[in-house]
Amino acid sequence: MQPVDRVRNVVIGLVAVTVAVLITLGPLAQRPPLTWQTLFVAAILVGLIIFADFFDIELPLSSVRITVSVSSALCFAAALSLGPIVGALIAGGAGLFVELVDRRPTIKLLTNVSNYTLATFVSGWAYSGLADPSRSPIGNWSNVAVTIGAAAVYTTIESGVMAVVLSRAVGTSPWQMWRASAYGVILEWITLPTLGSLIPVLERESPLALIIAVVPLVGPYLAFRSYRQIHEETQKTIEMLADTLDRRDPYTSEHSKRVAAYVEAILQHMDNVPLEEADRIIAAARIHDLGKVSTPDATLMKPDKLTPEERQAIEKHAAEGAAILSNLTMYRTVAHIVRHHHERWDGTGYPDGLAGEEIPFGSRVIAVADTYDAMTSDRTYRRALPHHVAMAELRRCAGTQFDPAVVRAFERAMSASPAVPQCPTLAPEGNH
Incomplete structure (x- = not known):
């Protein structure tokens, strides 16, 4: 029915x-x-x-x-x-x-x-x-x-x-x-x-x-x-800033919007996710890369391998984005999701080295969506990977980099809605 x-x-x-x-x-x-x-x-x-x-x-x-x-x-x-x-x-x-x-x-x-x-x-x-x-x-x-x-x-x-x-x-x-x-x-x-x-x-x-x-x-x-009115203007300003950051690199334009769409699709294929929590996670996905406002363009768009100093600079963006959001009442409840969206299931991620279910659920969802969009988008240093190759990589890293349950939900979402990759949503990390 x-x-x-x-x-x-x-x-x-x-x-x-x-x-x-x-x-x-x-x-x-x-x-x-x-x-x-x-x-x-x-x-x-x-x-x-x-x-x-x-x-x-x-x-x-x-x-x-x-x-x-x-x-x-x-x-x-x-x-x-x-x-x-x-x-x-x-x-x-x-x-x-x-x-x-x-x-x-x-x-x-x-x-x-x-x-x-x-x-x-x-x-x-x-x-x-x-x-x-x-x-x-x-x-x-x-x-x-x-x-x-x-x-x-x-x-x-x-x-x-x-x-x-x-x-x-x-x-x-x-x-x-x-x-x-x-x-x-x-x-x-x-x-x-x-x-x-x-x-x-x-x-x-x-x-x-x-x-x-x-x-x-x-x-x-x-x-x-x-x-x-103040609330709406604040939200629009933060989202416009996130979009502007995406447009700094033509290869990652609309990245955050695509990631948000993937996140929404994942949540629709997971059980027992309260609507208010789903809304928070989607809101966090929409601005998850906000901390890159302090990352130099030369580092974000560098086609070669990053130096240790440059890698350290780009890895600060998750914590810096959370710090910005924690000062805004309407985003305070999602700041921790943004902070931990680069943590890994095996505990080797950043900024705090959280592992498994220590990582906020929303961060685990964004991590999968973010990485998929990064792999399926053209970058300065490589062409976009085909959908089946990107999915195979997500499956290979389930249990080490990603929450296996989230990867399975993403697979179900992509199988149910093949058009999801073209949705105007949010996206994963930067170029590296």
């Missing part, structure tokens, strides 16, 4: 479950009296959710890109303020409006709208069944505890549904997918009780007071947007 078919089946099931829950439990759910005030509050909440959805923020936490929005907290607040069924209709209606305006694909539209609706209804049902309706969500300790529990219900449903859907698309397990978004899940769970309980308190004072809720949304949005 193709990934798109697996995703379609899961989404159809999600829609069916959502409709069944609303039809079965909706008539039994607590509902507010139908008054102009109720309609006014509902309209304001719809507007706030739409506003929040259009101004979500992508946060660079770890190596995982996480989109953060307070729209979930507002959906949760709608359930707390107006009951589960009305809150679910508000969440689903606002979500549908955003999806239609953004012209999202049908599968994505159905997923997001159903997820919002289901999570809002079930969490609202849990709150209304256990909380004291005469008090606000923060009116007593009992309601505070119920609010936190209902927020956990909302977060579990929303993140769980997305993990299942996305895992069907990328061919991994829901647990792996959920782990990759764990930071966002925790952040959302913290946000839900705080902002979610604020809305009902303001609504009890005056429906117009809900407009005040817009103010605390604008400040963090502008701050996080600036933070995200």
Whole structure:
């Protein structure tokens, strides 16, 4: 079954479950009296959710890109303020409006709208069944505890549904997918009780007071947007520097991009590699030769045998690249991978002479990809080796220079996707 078919089946099931829950439990759910005030509050909440959805923020936490929005907290607040069924209709209606305006694909539209609706209804049902309706969500300790529990219900449903859907698309397990978004899940769970309980308190004072809720949304949005912009500019700058280093030698141009592509292919054929770890390794591969910024051109492009001094100079690049990256928050978690990508399985590599599984897993993966690209690229001192010769060399050095498991995964990747060598990825060492 193709990934798109697996995703379609899961989404159809999600829609069916959502409709069944609303039809079965909706008539039994607590509902507010139908008054102009109720309609006014509902309209304001719809507007706030739409506003929040259009101004979500992508946060660079770890190596995982996480989109953060307070729209979930507002959906949760709608359930707390107006009951589960009305809150679910508000969440689903606002979500549908955003999806239609953004012209999202049908599968994505159905997923997001159903997820919002289901999570809002079930969490609202849990709150209304256990909380004291005469008090606000923060009116007593009992309601505070119920609010936190209902927020956990909302977060579990929303993140769980997305993990299942996305895992069907990328061919991994829901647990792996959920782990990759764990930071966002925790952040959302913290946000839900705080902002979610604020809305009902303001609504009890005056429906117009809900407009005040817009103010605390604008400040963090502008701050996080600036933070995200700095993050993106830093990443682009570092990657451009790596590409510029590759172009210093026409024989190794695009080297780092090719290596990154090979690394990604290897990781796809290895079991139990968490998505967040895979992202870190690919990010490290993209800039693994950054330390060559301090290596003289004469040494990098020398067609003859290197002198001991020149060899020592070029071998510094792994440690120097790691030192540069360790000063950047967004790359700090990959600096050790870059530092050790020239270690050897038998312990005779550099800079620290690590052996076997002492070498970081990501470094072992990059070492194979890096060496393959070096062998299959033209150099000043030799022509590129044919694919079968390079693969034979990798197999010969498995267990001495390379991790045998990584070499086997690379073989599987190359057998499954013969076009991988032409992928615009990252690459191995320099000319020597």
